[in-house]
Amino acid sequence: MDFMTDRDVEKYMADGYVVLDGLLTSQECDELRQRMAEIVEQMDVPEHCRTTFSTHPDEQLNKQGNADYFITSGDKIRFFFEEGVFDDKGEFIIPKQRSLNKVGHALHAYEPLYKKATHSPKVQGIAKKLGLLSPVILQSMYIFKQPGIGGEVRPHQDATFLYTEPLGRVMGVWIALEDATLNNGCLWFIPGSQNSGITQRMVRAPEGTFPLTDFIGKEKTYDEQKFIAVPVKKGSVVLIHGQVVHRSAENNSEDSRHVYTFHIMESQDTRWSPDNWLQPTEELPFPPLYTK
Numbered sequence: 001m002d003f004m005t006d007r008d009v010e011k012y013m014a015d016g017y018v019v020l021d022g023l024l025t026s027q028e029c030d031e032l033r034q035r036m037a038e039i040v041e042q043m044d045v046p047e048h049c050r051t052t053f054s055t056h057p058d059e060q061l062n063k064q065g066n067a068d069y070f071i072t073s074g075d076k077i078r079f080f081f082e083e084g085v086f087d088d089k090g091e092f093i094i095p096k097q098r099s100l101n102k103v104g105h106a107l108h109a110y111e112p113l114y115k116k117a118t119h120s121p122k123v124q125g126i127a128k129k130l131g132l133l134s135p136v137i138l139q140s141m142y143i144f145k146q147p148g149i150g151g152e153v154r155p156h157q158d159a160t161f162l163y164t165e166p167l168g169r170v171m172g173v174w175i176a177l178e179d180a181t182l183n184n185g186c187l188w189f190i191p192g193s194q195n196s197g198i199t200q201r202m203v204r205a206p207e208g209t210f211p212l213t214d215f216i217g218k219e220k221t222y223d224e225q226k227f228i229a230v231p232v233k234k235g236s237v238v239l240i241h242g243q244v245v246h247r248s249a250e251n252n253s254e255d256s257r258h259v260y261t262f263h264i265m266e267s268q269d270t271r272w273s274p275d276n277w278l279q280p281t282e283e284l285p286f287p288p289l290y291t292k
């Protein structure tokens, strides 16, 4: 039987997301976490690049001292921090292992273990089950949701940041490397919201202007009651339609909630917007999923 069943496909189409248990074994999750611990141990982030990551539009526009570090991170492995983890001189005021919000955006290309997880037969099988002909990998992220300080991710649609014509060509593959619970900041979704278009786009600002990105359209406020919590077990994957509205809460618990996530796009008959912050580069064109 396929790892993704017909019922899973139906649920994904209806709700805009679906959970599949057992994409990775517990040991595979631990290996990915161990490798990330080594990467963090060795990280060397220039002072001017000590970037706090926020999904709040105003904050993204205003904290642009290090905007270059973000906008050129599509083909690199770079480090983005939680608020309040540096002192005035840019020195860590908490252990650096606990300081990160995420690492992105090219683990899938440069880190062999992450590359293997991204191109695994199960992931390729999911894409085939969904009928994708020429899927490519756009970006990847390791998200930490640190105990006590892991920030919220505000309600959004991924197509705001990863825009295609036509819409409906992008899917997030979100893999829990630890249990994601109500306490440590699991995902929440508005089922069916992928069918109502998008409300906002993040675009590159014209060359030579600052800030480097801008938003078109307004951030929408959603009815809190419509969100459904989606706690998942370590090793499970959540498939996220590019237009489904989702969010995650702050992590006020004592547990971390590590995740490896990447986005794929059906490239056949799809126009990747040149206005997107993320662009393929000479060093790293978007790699096809159906390779090792």
Ligand SMILES: O=C(O)CCC(=O)C(=O)O
Binding pocket: 143, 145, 153, 158, 172, 174, 185, 246, 247, 248, 259, 261
């Ligand atoms: O991991 C999270 O908390 C949020 C991730 C997310 O919203 C995304 O990858 O689009």
